[in-house]
């Protein structure tokens with residue numbers, strides 16, 4: 247197919263008319279579709295239905311003989327930490343089990359760093375005149391919102407397809423104001439990319455001006471594969487320790503997209519010193535986490551093989567939705583030059599790079615046609631995408647039928663916005 251830019255005026259007018267017709271036809275269907283957030287679907291939540299009845303009928307005693315109904319157990323039940331070593335790539339004694347949200351554990355880590363500093367800090371971060379975090383772009387909007395809420399300056403870093411651009415990162419950490427880097431190392435939100443061994447090794451070994459610099463290693467999609475291949479990432483805690491930076495990484499994960507998004511388990515894993523630091527503060531905040539939910543998880547998933555089998559069931563529900571989006575984007579947009587998009591091997595998102603200057607317009611067109619998309623700019627710090635091109639698609643929640651319909655609508659909106667942008671450019675240059 248001839249790209250939009252290479253079309254003759256007549257060909258472009260023809261494509262415009264067809265894109266308009268397709269858009270009006272989509273709008274006329276009067277659908278109400280939502281592709282904004284990476285939530286598991288009801289069918290995915292149903293996969294964990296058997297968990298809800300567990301740890302009942304007197305079954306609340308841990309392997310160590312503790313009564314899980316009572317206070318205490320700050321670090322989490324030993325057999326639960328053992329089960330999730332696989333997820334966190336850390337030994338059980340370096341894992342803390344929180345309540346349901348890893349984002350809450352990230353929030354607390356940042357709040358405590360601001361209030362008290364972390365191991366290696368000369369003073370609390372809030373007493374510094376300037377604190378900055380490196381933010382890979384496109385990235386997770388809630389990471390950015392957390393920095394914004396607490397006045398942490400955000401420095402965008404481009405992604406490369408195998409993690410953040412390490413030349414940019416290594417140059418930036420020469421500034422002592424830079425205290426952190428957000429990382430989603432596997433099936434990144436939203437680009438879907440996985441950090442290469444080389445990226446992980448450089449992150450572990452790089453020289454940072456701040457002695458208390460931390461990698462916020464948010465492994466939210468550690469076991470969330472969309473293909474039979476279970477992609478692996480190099481072990482960040484081991485590599486940091488080997489490079490002489492044992493306290494560099496705060497690792498986070500959760501079962502939000504394994505069992506129940508609102509009632510799973512969250513985890514923090516790090517060096518022994520960082521784990522002591524975390525627990526000392528956590529113990530001021532709570533007399534102990536929800537250990538019945540911990541037992542529920544270990545009774546339900548049982549072991550690594552149980553976890554893998556459960557994730558295979560998620561994959562069976564998710565993979566066709568991703569395929570439906572891919573099919574519609576390819577059918578409408580391949581060869582037009584209107585967009586590039588990712589084909590992720592895992593995670594929850596497809597990232598579309600539409601023509602520069604059209605993402606906001608695509609979201610507006612979609613909204614008018616009854617289709618809610620994540621606001622343009624959401625994947626950049628401060629919500630500002632300087633090129634106005636990135637769109638994040640979240641196909642997990644709607645039914646396959648709705649995802650298929652939505653994908654059609656998205657492709658048509660992208661095409662229409664791109665053709666109209668091209669026509670405007672030509673009119674201006676005429």
Ligand code: PMP
Pocket residue numbers: 284346347348349350386430435464466499500501502507512
């Ligand atoms: N980190 C990333 C990268 C995510 O995409 C999400 C969920 N969208 C979260 C964290 C939220 O995790 P939790 O449910 O454990 O708070």
